[in-house]
Amino acid sequence: MDDQIRLRVTRYRPDKDREPTWQDYDVPLREEWTVLDALNHVKSDIDTTLAFRWSCRMGICGSCGMNVEGEPRLTCATFLSDYAPGPVRVEPLGNFPVARDLVVDIEDFMEKLPRVKPWIIRDEEQPVDDGEYLQTPEELDAYKQFSMCINCMLCYAACPVYGLDPDFVGPAAIALAERYDLDSRDQGARERLDVLIEHEGVYGCTFVGECTRVCPKHVDPAGAIQRYKLKAAQQSVKAFLLPRALR
Amino acid sequence: MTTPRMRFSVYPFIWLAFSGGGVLAAIFLPMLVFLFALAFPLGWIEPPTYDHIAAVVGHPLTFLVLLAVFPVILIHAAHRFRYTLYDGLQVKHKGLVALLCYGGALAGSFATLVFLGNALTS
């Protein structure tokens, strides 16, 4: 293919610009190229000042999330030829502050994730001599889907609630909380519930469902959130009706 | 080891009312609206005689069912509309919106009680 395709890329230089601008780059339209390949071509051959994040280029590290033609996508998993004849708009990942060019400030997510305690919580650790915690295939299946999250934050970019109210804990964090709640080895559901039962927790979600649609790993965070709402509601009703039983 | 008391939050209960109302709206409203807002006024189906409709509306079972169904549907609608205003129109006066929405639902619930009650006693 001897064709070219135009990338229309966001540029933002915080020391010079008051707001982001566009810059066009014409790149080869190679059949097997992804948008990430095109960006790397720009950086190596056309304009070394373009800044963007990437790492594994195979859809597992979660670094290269950007808005391509307005859609949150992993640029390593998005084929350039799908947008022929172009131009292809490449913008920083939506709903996050733009630090520079295509790089966003992800501090908000980094702060929220540990809040839901995404690790195995035990009342008491099993002694090492007793060996590993055993788990059946059925027990693994209960949470496996939610463990597929690669923290790429495409779901946050897709979520209008997060866009309008950055206090919202957000899809990935809740899906990960659910992943641990459903893990048979975990005993920390109550601790996570206290964090997520609030308005900025699960009940801020209005089930738009866009997070599930953009997730590259088919985690279904929207499903996790609705299930969590029901679970929290059941717990609340129980606590309300029989407070002493929980003591 | 005693588990500490679970933190109380009102949101799960609001959500339960919202969800319940959504289910009730989904199953009760289609036929009710089709009959009373379309079929009867437009004459597609012969409207019930006054005696018959008064008997149905005045029945104690109708009283109980609609008294449970209508207010919950109103809470569902109020809750959802409140978020439509926040997210869709980005209305910032959150307290006022909440007051108007849930207040409206409350007013509607009282009206339900009064109108159904009147039908019962007459």
Added chain:
Amino acid sequence: MSDLSYRRPISVWWWTRKRTYFLFVMRELSSLFIAWLVLYLLLLIRAVDRGPAAYADFLDRAASPWLVVLNVVAFGFVLLHTVTWFSLTPQAMVVSVRGRRVPGAAIIAGQYAGLVVVSAIVYWLVTR
């Protein structure tokens, strides 16, 4: 270190830019029409309270053109609510019977069955 990052504003028309967002807002807007229809039914009950003349008068007024337009639109939104509510339930709830997960299609079918039963009862009660 001052924060020089740029926060992109969200347009009030954000929901018109993507079909799924638009459908979402329409689904949420159904709440307004549902509230109206409950009010309409309450006004009908009040008319019945007031006697045969009020009831007949209510049905006449309900046939006036603008009200019919409103109610047709509102009915459309009720159907949108029902269809979207039923289709979202399987995603929101995991139902297991005897250890096996009930497929989503069965949950949806069950809800429609419930709708049919309730509708049949209402129809029979009102028109017999």
